[in-house]
Amino acid sequence: MFSRYIIQGDSMLPTFQSGARVFVYRWGAIRKGDIVVFQKNGRLLIKRAVQKVGDRWCLRGDNLKESIEYDNIDRDAIKGRVLFSY
Amino acid sequence: MKTTPIRHFLRFIDEVSPPKIAHAHCDIPCGVYEPDSAMWAVETVEKLTHKLLELKAPEPGSAEYLEYLNTVARAVAVKEEYAEICKRQVLILWTDYFKSEHLEKWPDLHEKVWMATKQCSEVKRTVSEEACAELRKRVSEIAEIFKATKN
Numbered sequence: 001m002f003s004r005y006i007i008q009g010d011s012m013l014p015t016f017q018s019g020a021r022v023f024v025y026r027w028g029a030i031r032k033g034d035i036v037v038f039q040k041n042g043r044l045l046i047k048r049a050v051q052k053v054g055d056r057w058c059l060r061g062d063n064l065k066e067s068i069e070y071d072n073i074d075r076d077a078i079k080g081r082v083l084f085s086y
Numbered sequence: 087m088k089t090t091p092i093r094h095f096l097r098f099i100d101e102v103s104p105p106k107i108a109h110a111h112c113d114i115p116c117g118v119y120e121p122d123s124a125m126w127a128v129e130t131v132e133k134l135t136h137k138l139l140e141l142k143a144p145e146p147g148s149a150e151y152l153e154y155l156n157t158v159a160r161a162v163a164v165k166e167e168y169a170e171i172c173k174r175q176v177l178i179l180w181t182d183y184f185k186s187e188h189l190e191k192w193p194d195l196h197e198k199v200w201m202a203t204k205q206c207s208e209v210k211r212t213v214s215e216e217a218c219a220e221l222r223k224r225v226s227e228i229a230e231i232f233k234a235t236k237n
Contacts, residue, residue, distance in 0.1 A: 003105075003106070004096065004099070004100060004105035004106075005105050005106050005107065005108035006104075006105045006106075006107055006108070007108050007110050008107050008108070008109055008110065008111075008181065009109055009110035009111040010110065010111075011110040011111055012110040016110070018110065021096070021097075021100065021105060022108070023096065037108045043109055044106060044107065044108045044109060045108060045109050045110070045111075046108040046109070046110050047110075061110060086092070086093040086096045086097070
């Protein structure tokens, strides 16, 4: 139900610096603006949910210099949403 | 960040069971990785080191002295910056590009990355062409492994 992650990289600046630890909740609906951890090509990534299209989410990092927009991330690939950092 | 009992507790749990890594990178699927950025950074560090070693200090208090200090400060700042870029580029290859199958083939890859990144710190700390040559050697080794993975 809960997971802990360490963020590695700068694409979530200024919200989270590289090395920040986040507490992620796996249940409940994803809402626009949530920061989520998801799996893509076997890797765990962290981005912000910016738009829902059908049952899929468009996710993007907060640091637009670093982040490239994702399209069509299936809801099942989302591991959970960030509740807080610690 | 305010310290609370729950944060203390989670940090304690992290000690026992480390959290997973969630990557926050510019993640184009099958992203473009290359060792050239690290090598260019090495070259810049080499040039700045050479420039610093060539500088002749004028008489303290003379009109040229302040300019000399300014040149030294700028050269050191750029050397620091590019040594850090080199370190970052090597670490990007390590964390994002190299995979477990590469480690099987090059079991000393972790050691090589560790030594290369430590050498980045060494060229920051010193003004030494020998340290730069060592950095070039270590980054070149990683670049060669990278190239070999493409064959």
